[in-house]
Amino acid sequence: MSESTSNVVYLAIAILDFVIAGWKCLALLRDPTPTLSLITVNFVTSGLVFTMAAPVGYRRLGELTGVPGFATLPVYIGILTCFSLLHLLTMLWDPRLRQRPAVLRRRVTLWSAAYVAAPAVMIVAFCAADLSGPADPLKFNTDYATEPLIQVFLAVFLTTLACGTLSTYRQCRMVKLEDPRFQRALRSFGIAMLFVFGYVVCCAPAITLAALGNHTLDTVGVLGSTFGSIGALITSYGLSGAAVGAWLRERRDIKALQPLWDLVVEGVDEDLAFSVDSARSHRLAWNVGFNLHRRVIEILDGMRALRPWVSPLPAAAVYAAYEHEPSPGKADARRLPERDLSERDLEAAATAAALRDAAQRLQAARREAALRGRPGHPQAPGGPQVALPGEDTPASDERQRLLRVAQALTAPLVVTALRAVRVQRSGSGVSEATEEVSEATKVTDEVSEVSERP
Structure with missing residues (x-):
């Protein structure tokens, strides 16, 4: 992708992630659970990653820190954070592991340790490397591939990302859930992990050749970011698709209940309504769940009044x-x-x-x-x-x-x-x-x- 295209795509994904994060945060306040907490943190982190990865954000962060390529460090650590959270989420959803708490705890501990150790090594290698000179937001991997410490930085990053995505894909394939919504989410995760692994497949050979002084595959390395963006979008759908579907069903049900509300509430006693705007509440795009529950209660009250x-x-x-x-x-x-x-x-x-x-x-x-x-x-x-x-x-x-x-x-x-x-x-x-x-x-x-x- 060109820089202008990357700006549009990355910032659009960032806005989408922040919107979903806000939505999930409201749900988290109503129903605080570990899985919902992981999902919310994932979307916040993903939004920050795409904001910093966009060339305009990348260059701005470089200007603020005085290191042109500094944004690469928080972006790559953020990427690992997002996919480590998804990996942990699939383990928490696995009914077989939940039946064996000791095994679940051991796996979560081991993978968590790996996901903490990898960024620690990456930070040390990145900060000790020589990053003088301008940095291309889309070609950092190949431009600095000859720097030994950056080689370590990229090797740890790509290895951890590859192991995490493939393990998550395998977990998604093995887990069978009774709730079809969560099963569809897992299927979406699995597809997303393959796209993200495509990023590794594109970047690894490009970095290897660049380290040897051959920049023939630099464009292939840039293409890897496209696979990563597609994987992020599919992941967003997997984490929010079921909630969006439920939201649409609730709006549809509010509209379907309108004739009954008109008959037993508006036609019986308008004081039964929660507010003067009750008749138009189905038009509201926010807090649809509350509006639907309110509509059901009002109808039941109206039916009792008609008794x-x-x-x-x-x-x-x-x-x-x-x-x-x-x-x-x-x-x-x-x-x-x-x-x-x-x-x-x-x-x-x-x-x-x-x-x-x-x-x-x-x-x-x-x-x-x-x-x-x-x-x-x-x-x-x-x-x-x-x-x-x-x-x-x-x-x-x-x-x-x-x-x-x-x-x-x-x-x-x-x-x-x-x-x-x-x-x-x-x-x-x-x-x-x-x-x-x-x-x-x-x-x-x-x-x-x-x-x-x-």
């Missing part, structure tokens, strides 16, 4: 409509599209129908109260309250349950069931305020009639 208006008829109508089969002799009878619903989806449809019906009853009671000169004080129906389907769902499954309910709000099965309920009420003349649970059994005939209409 006095819930009737057993809509849920019964949904089950009746689902079980109803058109008569064989009626060619124009339509089959509902949801003929193969799972038990949970059918339960969600029943809940959606009950909530839509309850909201309609509440709005009708509010209009009646307004006509009587008592706006905002609707009279709730008497009798025992009816439980909504799925109210015994564990808290960990509420999000998925509400997503199914939100999706079912406009389903044909729900529309058909509500139509049947209206027919039942208008035909029987039963007052909504005195509706009894036993009347739910009268819905089946009306469902059959409604579902067979063209």
Whole structure:
């Protein structure tokens, strides 16, 4: 890469690393764990490495220290730091090693000692070397290859990097994790390690020939930095891809829950919302997890507020409509599209129908109260309250349950069931305020009639 291209690429990667580091730091404050700490430090170090490795940063650091090639030392030590952290991370993720704490502790100790000893030797060799004269940010390895102490410096660096990347690649290939997100991260690490090893493959022969006075492969040595940059990008994806995927899923779920929120919160009592901006919270790009949890809590509160208006008829109508089969002799009878619903989806449809019906009853009671000169004080129906389907769902499954309910709000099965309920009420003349649970059994005939209409 040319210097101008290197500046753009390296600084772009540095900005990306710092952004992800900030994101991981916020997650670390909420959930401090050893692995998340390693990941955060890795991104901070990587951002600093690419900032100093960019020719503009490289030259600026040389001006500040008075040694043109000084940036090579912190850059190479930073590279080893990043990949040592990734290597340790893969060992901590290995379930086989976690089952043998003594073996895990021994391996981590040995590799940590190697990753500390290598930079120590590199610092001594670099500081004792003669680095007089200008330094090319992209050709330091070959320009100073004839200096014996720099040869030691580069040999230790490339050897440690090669051993670390290949060991990490082997570890990634061997580890099998139950969580597919972590398994994909390990697969990304493995691919990244091969690219970084490509940097070693390019630099080693170029440095060897340059030490012998032949600079034919200097360009190949510069090409090695491209492999290192690609490896860094793949590593960043492996460490943050799962989190980004979860973030996108949370934003998608917030939008999917919006119709249900509009029905049971905005349409029932806006005071149930966390703030006046709740209706627009799905547009926020930050703290999506908090917004999603808040949205679920608000919806559950709204459903509880609707409880006095819930009737057993809509849920019964949904089950009746689902079980109803058109008569064989009626060619124009339509089959509902949801003929193969799972038990949970059918339960969600029943809940959606009950909530839509309850909201309609509440709005009708509010209009009646307004006509009587008592706006905002609707009279709730008497009798025992009816439980909504799925109210015994564990808290960990509420999000998925509400997503199914939100999706079912406009389903044909729900529309058909509500139509049947209206027919039942208008035909029987039963007052909504005195509706009894036993009347739910009268819905089946009306469902059959409604579902067979063209």
